[in-house]
Structure formats: C-alpha cells, structure tokens
Amino acid sequence: MTRKQARDEAFILIFEKQFSDSSAEEILELAKEVRDLEVDDYITDVFFGVVNKCDELNQIISEKAIGWKIDRISKTSLAILKLAIYEIKYMDSIPQSVSINEAVELCKKYATKEDASFVNGILASVVK
Numbered sequence: 001m002t003r004k005q006a007r008d009e010a011f012i013l014i015f016e017k018q019f020s021d022s023s024a025e026e027i028l029e030l031a032k033e034v035r036d037l038e039v040d041d042y043i044t045d046v047f048f049g050v051v052n053k054c055d056e057l058n059q060i061i062s063e064k065a066i067g068w069k070i071d072r073i074s075k076t077s078l079a080i081l082k083l084a085i086y087e088i089k090y091m092d093s094i095p096q097s098v099s100i101n102e103a104v105e106l107c108k109k110y111a112t113k114e115d116a117s118f119v120n121g122i123l124a125s126v127v128k
Helices: 003-017 024-034 040-050 054-064 076-091 096-110 113-127
Strands: none
Touching: 003 024, 003 040, 003 076, 003 096, 024 040, 040 054, 040 076, 054 076, 054 113, 076 096, 076 113, 096 113
16 A cells, blocks of 8 residues: 555544544444455554544644634544644654645545645644
C-alpha cells in the first residue's frame, strides 16, 4: 500500500470515529473485518494518534478557524484537518508541504473545492 492509499484509509477511520462511540480499537478491527483493511504502521500511528490528541487538535483548529465554530466545520474537513495537523506536529518524517498538499487532495476527493480552500488556509496558518 502506498503512503497516499494509507493516508486515505487513515482519513476514513478518523472520519468514522467522529460518528461512533466505539473505541478506536473496535473501529479498526471492524474495518479489518468488513473492508479487509490491511493496516500498516502509518495507519495505526495516525489513527490512534489523532484519537489520542483529539482535544489538542480541536483546540488548534478552533484557534486557526477564525470566525468559525468547530461544530460548523464539515465532518469531512474536520477529519482531514485533524489528520494533516497530526502529521505536521508529530510526524517529522513527512514534510509539512506534503501534509498540506495531501489534505487538499483529500478534500478534492471527498469534499468540495471550497472545503479544499478552507483546509489549505487553516493548514497554512498552522505551519506559520
């Protein structure tokens, strides 16, 4: 699995977690069973990292999304932002520009161009 594919799978898990009271472990196990998800270190690190740092990531998003309440941000954009900010803050092996670019690509795939612009703006302010 490529890093791009792994990021896509991590995004889906993060997105799913927003709608579930199940533990991260349960969500991951279900994805393995139902979707035949092959989990690699990246997916595990990012998914559990985002779940464990969710409050911190939400705080960062709230601070950077000037004029927006976090509950008004689409669940898709929120999951993408959490993934990208986690990469930027905690995964030194991934260049910040790659995290931003891949987040924008996820928005184009799963959301809208407006979401992509919004996410790009938030992430640009995070890396400053």
